[in-house]
Amino acid sequence: MKRISFKRPTNYYDERIKQVDEKICQLIKQRKEISNNNPGYPPLEYIANWAEKYDLYDDLLRLIFASLWNDKIYRPLIEPEGFYRNLPVLKSLEIDNRLFSVVSIRQYSNSSIVNFNIDWNDTSDLSEYQSQHTHFELSISEKYNCRMMNGTGGDGHFHYDFIVSPPLPDNISGVELVFKEYTLPFTDIPIGHDVIIQL
Numbered sequence: 001m002k003r004i005s006f007k008r009p010t011n012y013y014d015e016r017i018k019q020v021d022e023k024i025c026q027l028i029k030q031r032k033e034i035s036n037n038n039p040g041y042p043p044l045e046y047i048a049n050w051a052e053k054y055d056l057y058d059d060l061l062r063l064i065f066a067s068l069w070n071d072k073i074y075r076p077l078i079e080p081e082g083f084y085r086n087l088p089v090l091k092s093l094e095i096d097n098r099l100f101s102v103v104s105i106r107q108y109s110n111s112s113i114v115n116f117n118i119d120w121n122d123t124s125d126l127s128e129y130q131s132q133h134t135h136f137e138l139s140i141s142e143k144y145n146c147r148m149m150n151g152t153g154g155d156g157h158f159h160y161d162f163i164v165s166p167p168l169p170d171n172i173s174g175v176e177l178v179f180k181e182y183t184l185p186f187t188d189i190p191i192g193h194d195v196i197i198q199l
Contacts, residue, residue: 028068031068032071037071039068039069040069041065041066041069042065044062047061047062047065072145073147075145075147077147078110078111078145078163078165080106080108080110080111080113080163081108081109081110081111082108082109082110083106083107083108084107084108084109085106085107085170086104086105086106086107087104087105087106087107087168087170087172088103088104089102089103089104089105089172089197089199090102090103090104091197091198091199092197093195093196093197095192095193095195096192096193097120097121098118098119098120099117099118099119099120100116100117100118100179100195100197101116101117101118101119102114102115102116102117102177102197102199103115103117105168105172107167107168107170108167109167110165110166110167111163111164111165111166111167112163112164112165112167112168113149113161113162113163113164114138114146114161114162114164114168114177115159115160115161116136116138116159116160116161116162116177116179117157117158117159117160118153118157118158118159119156119157120156121156122155122156123156134181134182134183134191135148135181135182135183136148136151136160136179136180136181136182136195137179137180137182138162138164138177138178138179139178139180140164140168140175140176140177140178143166144164144165144166144168145164145165146162146163146164147162147163148160148161148162149161149162149163172199173199174198174199175199176196176197176198176199177196177197177198177199178194178195178196179194179195179196179197180194180195181195
């Protein structure tokens with residue numbers, strides 16, 4: 001999804017803390033290197049202890065560590081440019097009475113857009129999907145950065161568009177699209193089965 005542009009909240013800055021702020025940046029880089037960019041999230045009792053020890057707010061530390069846990073969401077956003085073709089895919093998979101499908105991929109000079117659809121029988125009393133909306137993430141391989149661009153739906157159908165950069169090859173044979181379902185975005189505990197579409 002598109003990010004709201006950031007505006008500096010104030011023009012004031014105390015230059016006396018510049019070296020401290022740079023040290024914070026250095027420590028964040030060191031933290032990423034030591035953890036192989038997979039730091040996890042500190043136990044809440046650690047955060048409570050640090051808040052008390054350093055006279056800080058618990059909620060401030062929780063938010064800081066949440067941002068550090070999932071820093072991939074802050075990668076620069078690629079906006080698709082230079083559309084040149086649609087690649088027909090027409091692949092589907094049924095899991096737990098839901099039909100997952102990828103109909104096509106739009107190719108741009110700097111990225112690809114993968115469309116992803118979910119359909120189910122919303123007239124059934126057994127349909128739990130009409131009362132809950134979940135979040136999907138796409139992964140392909142370490143080479144590709146994937147993010148949801150937009151999503152919409154209701155009454156037995158959801159549709160999502162995912163931006164993939166760099167762009168997928170025009171010959172997509174053998175590419176594996178893995179969609180994971182989450183209760184909320186930016187968590188690491190998927191629900192249900194992985195939806196794997198083999199192109």
